[in-house]
Amino acid sequence: MSIKREHWGSRLGFIMAAAGSAIGLGNIWKFPYMAGENGGAAFIIIYLGIVFTIGLSLMLAEITIGRHTQSDAINAFKKFNKPAWSFIGILGIVTAFVIFSFYSVVAGWTIAYVVKSATGAFSGMDAAAIGDTFGGFVSSTVQPIVYHGIFAALTVLVVLGGVSGGIERASKILMPVLFLILIALVVRGVTLPGAEKGLEFFLSPDFSKITASTVMAALGQAFFSLSLGMGVILTYGSYLGKEANIGRSAWQIALLDTMVAILAGLAILPAVFAFNMDPAAGPGLTFVTLPAVFEAMPGGYFFSIIFFVLLTIAALTSSISLLEPIVSFFSTKGFTRTQATIGAGVLAFLIGIPSSLSLGAWSDIHIIKGQGFLDSASWLTDKILLPVGGLLICLFVGWVITPIAIREVSGEGEPSALVKAWIFILRFIAPIAIVMILLTGLEIVTL
Numbered sequence: 186m187s188i189k190r191e192h193w194g195s196r197l198g199f200i201m202a203a204a205g206s207a208i209g210l211g212n213i214w215k216f217p218y219m220a221g222e223n224g225g226a227a228f229i230i231i232y233l234g235i236v237f238t239i240g241l242s243l244m245l246a247e248i249t250i251g252r253h254t255q256s257d258a259i260n261a262f263k264k265f266n267k268p269a270w271s272f273i274g275i276l277g278i279v280t281a282f283v284i285f286s287f288y289s290v291v292a293g294w295t296i297a298y299v300v301k302s303a304t305g306a307f308s309g310m311d312a313a314a315i316g317d318t319f320g321g322f323v324s325s326t327v328q329p330i331v332y333h334g335i336f337a338a339l340t341v342l343v344v345l346g347g348v349s350g351g352i353e354r355a356s357k358i359l360m361p362v363l364f365l366i367l368i369a370l371v372v373r374g375v376t377l378p379g380a381e382k383g384l385e386f387f388l389s390p391d392f393s394k395i396t397a398s399t400v401m402a403a404l405g406q407a408f409f410s411l412s413l414g415m416g417v418i419l420t421y422g423s424y425l426g427k428e429a430n431i432g433r434s435a436w437q438i439a440l441l442d443t444m445v446a447i448l449a450g451l452a453i454l455p456a457v458f459a460f461n462m463d464p465a466a467g468p469g470l471t472f473v474t475l476p477a478v479f480e481a482m483p484g485g486y487f488f489s490i491i492f493f494v495l496l497t498i499a500a501l502t503s504s505i506s507l508l509e510p511i512v513s514f515f516s517t518k519g520f521t522r523t524q525a526t527i528g529a530g531v532l533a534f535l536i537g538i539p540s541s542l543s544l545g546a547w548s549d550i551h552i553i554k555g556q557g558f559l560d561s562a563s564w565l566t567d568k569i570l571l572p573v574g575g576l577l578i579c580l581f582v583g584w585v586i587t588p589i590a591i592r593e594v595s596g597e598g599e600p601s602a603l604v605k606a607w608i609f610i611l612r613f614i615a616p617i618a619i620v621m622i623l624l625t626g627l628e629i630v631t632l
């Protein structure tokens with residue numbers, strides 16, 4: 186007996202949920218500082234090229250597998266009678282826990298920053314003083330773990346509601362709110378006196394900054410930002426009905442994700458330049474430079490609160506997509522949704538604790554390449570887990586189930602030139618590019 190699979194209420198609901206997964210800390214926290222460090226517009230151009238070739242192809246590949254099999258990421262491969270490939274799904278579940286472990290910690294900081302902004306904790310401080318406060322906060326033992334716990338609990342609450350009643354409903358409310366806040370912040374940022382320098386930096390390309398390692402960084406960022414390579418989009422695609430146009434959906438999700446990354450850059454970088462601060466401040470751009478910018482800006486109190494609310498929303502719709510594939514799989518193993526969600530949520534919370542401690546009490550513990558838990562988890566995700574997962578998915582769709590995949594996307598008709606290009610990318614271009622990320626990430630090849 187098979188139980189009818191839960192489906193999205195509408196295709197729009199799916200787009201909002203999948204875009205919610207894609208749009209996250211990767212877009213708002215990471216993308217602007219990566220662009221800041223890697224030559225501004227030149228980085229963006231390379232990034233766009235990658236997203237709309239390799240990224241889009243892989244996104245469509247994942248949706249295709251999910252929609253065709255109507256299964257979670259592990260059982261999907263069994264349905265094709267290729268049980269060995271279900272390793273991809275197992276790897277995906279491991280990856281979900283690894284990403285959750287640092288994602289939820291950083292998302293906890295964003296909740297803390299909503300509180301700090303609202304209570305005026307940074308009032309009158311300059312960047313140096315804010316940097317000290319930030320350092321003191323993240324290296325303390327209890328507070329960041331409590332915020333990480335609050336964030337994990339919020340994630341569990343949404344996923345408990347189910348696919349259409351929880352994830353879809355939350356995404357359909359939160360995503361429009363996210364867009365409105367972001368637009369308000371862009372308008373504020375670009376109308377500040379002195380914003381032109383930031384706009385110029387962000388929008389006029391300096392190709393001399395582009396090196397092979399920039400290209401690799403853009404590739405890794407595209408995977409992470411689009412939530413690819415670990416079965417999240419596959420799982421979301423499995424809740425789609427046969428009538429949905431998946432080619433168009435993949436394109437819309439990639440477009441929304443990229444728009445938000447660029448809007449986040451437009452909200453942040455012009456403001457940073459307007460107050461003569463450093464655009465290449467790295468991960469501290471959001472938590473140190475920006476609060477200082479808000480302190481100096483007219484209306485900064487209000488804009489600071491809504492900025493960190495925006496970050497929290499973006500992180501939440503992504504973290505629910507990390508939990509859902511785990512829940513979806515364990516629901517096939519005799520657990521109820523409630524049991525699977527609470528069990529996975531508690532485990533994910535516990536796995537995150539060392540990441541949080543690695544910035545303070547456990548800073549002497551080194552895991553990979555002399556890095557602590559948090560940096561190791563992020564390194565492992567970007568450089569190994571997502572590329573390996575993505576590579577296997579490309580090869581599977583491009584070489585193993587090609588005719589089924591083509592039919593899933595184009596129906597019974599002749600495949601269009603675009604569909605042929607898709608298969609070509611999955612067969613050759615994406616695998617070569619991904620192997621390059623792996624080799625450079627592991628420093629087998631240095632560029």
Ligand code: PHE
Pocket residue numbers: 206207208209210211212284409410411412413415417503504506507
């Ligand atoms: N795409 C999310 C972001 O940009 C992160 C994420 C990766 C979420 C993989 C789910 C799966 O922040």
